[in-house]
Amino acid sequence: MSVPDITRHFEFEPVGRRLEDLETPVPVIDIDVVANNLARWQARCDKAGFGNRPHIKTHKMVPLARAQLALGARGITVQKLGEAEVMADAGITDMLLTFNILGDQKLQRLAALARRTGIKVVADNDVVVEGLGRAGQAAGRDIDVLVECDTGMKRNGVQSPEAAAALARCIAATKGLRYGGLMTYPKPGVRREAAAYIAEARGLIAKAGLETPVISTGGAPEMWSDEGLEDITEYRTGTYVFFDRSLVNRGVCAREDCGLTMLATVVSRPTPERAMIDAGTKSLTSDLLGLQGYGIIPEYGDAKIYEANEEHGYVDLSDSTAKPSVGDRVRILPNHVCPVVNLFDRVVFIRGDEVLGRVRVDARGLVQ
């Protein structure tokens, strides 16, 4: 498969031409790796016959959302109103917000979004449904609401197919709303059970005379597996745009599919075995996801960042043959890429060793 050129979606701010010109720490994103990830996942969805609804919480960037849509995504997924508003301002209208919305201010913002976009939302309880109904009425159009089902994740979601059916009926009976389907984030490893739950819920809902137009599932860890996907209409995944160390470790992607690395500088070499770098938890986060350390440096034999303070990363060089000197740049593969992007106002796009420019992380830090 040829790698599509997605640069046309970007306006790059100039920031130098080579990696050495960049100030650190800064996330650098290889645009061709990303484009390849987007195209490969879109092809997989097309072939499997379900819609691709990428979760933009990973990248939070308008140009990447546009690239995803241009390559064939059905719409996007957002996790909060701030993200939805930024994407709506960019002219994106097909959005699913996968989080219960509550509170007068937020419901007013939802109503405003519903007036100018086709935003769909989810609910897992009747307090939320009641509020959403007010938003739909304020918007002057019925908002589609999907029932979020807890199929094993033990997070949000109704607890049984019966409860899903009851909530679907409640949505359908609420002025300002339309029953929009079923949504779940299945726990990795139980997708077949999740599918059985969803099928049962859909059957009960059909008995109540309601059609289920959308069955939305998601998750990066099992994105390539077909198990339990027979009935779904769309798939949500976010991390596939960049991938990360945790997904390499789970076998979801190869090292070379990882599109984002943290460029950092070695600021100190206090001992032969220790390098200190300028990337700590305020760049890499403390997310471990079951891994050892806060990230690795592939070019130095996977040297591990074994400890991290806010602006300090502690690198263990004992297993590295070549060892970096003070002032050298290193590129870190972060454990979990989503919260990393969320820490930066701007990131840098590259193509191989060439710097393309700086790009705003449009939807980060916004109020809720």
Added chain:
Amino acid sequence: MSVPDITRHFEFEPVGRRLEDLETPVPVIDIDVVANNLARWQARCDKAGFGNRPHIKTHKMVPLARAQLALGARGITVQKLGEAEVMADAGITDMLLTFNILGDQKLQRLAALARRTGIKVVADNDVVVEGLGRAGQAAGRDIDVLVECDTGMKRNGVQSPEAAAALARCIAATKGLRYGGLMTYPKPGVRREAAAYIAEARGLIAKAGLETPVISTGGAPEMWSDEGLEDITEYRTGTYVFFDRSLVNRGVCAREDCGLTMLATVVSRPTPERAMIDAGTKSLTSDLLGLQGYGIIPEYGDAKIYEANEEHGYVDLSDSTAKPSVGDRVRILPNHVCPVVNLFDRVVFIRGDEVLGRVRVDARGLVQ
């Protein structure tokens, strides 16, 4: 001690009058608790006879830096150039940047800062010293450089008093620089050993004919202890402005000294024992600091956030007598407050239950 009024340093953006008017998740900061923390620590420094040089990396807000200085702080500590630039723009000139600065772009920014402020910096190796010298020459004035000493933290810092003395001589011999003193961040529990290391380094440096004008130490965990502080000239601590769960746990402060809580909304009650809230790792971070869970909710019997995803917090209500309903607001005591503030463009100040307004986190997310 009476609580000083620090509101005059702030310009609040209106955001409603009561906590119920706020959208969640959002950090809310009680201004009187903060003012009390600032005054109490300043009084302790005054009484002990050393300077107070608060680390603004915790709050990153100009008005709080101004309040700290107005109450008697000698100057401020910053961890990166972006923070220093924001504080310089606000007219603050006495700053210590406690991190090795490397790279042409950063050294140019340092030179620009040195032209308009009295910024001091640190170094722990000669590569850094060489670069700082170029910055001092470009600035047209000698920059004070403190030698960072690794007195047990095993992070940055020269590894012995002899190495400290050698680097002090190197600084003194470098055009554009002046030897500015000794700086350390002692590992909690070994401050006496740290003091012995520093005394020895100072002795060796004196033998080389150099005076040590500043001995700077720091750290919140042992801020109230006098051990090993006989010779210091100034103390750096950041977290004392807000305190947090980790410092309550270490006995550094009381619950009621904690000035920042995360206001969140209960969005789902899937089971009798579980509440789901809208604060996850993108508001609370994944910092555990040895604690169980991602924060606690004092008003519900210290209910623990036992798991967190990016925008989901999982609350265990099994030990809570009263249990919140969907739509209820809760206030979370976060584990580690510094990286929490760093996640938000704006935070809200309150006085008891009264909302004062929204304030920009001036120095967050800035390039390096």
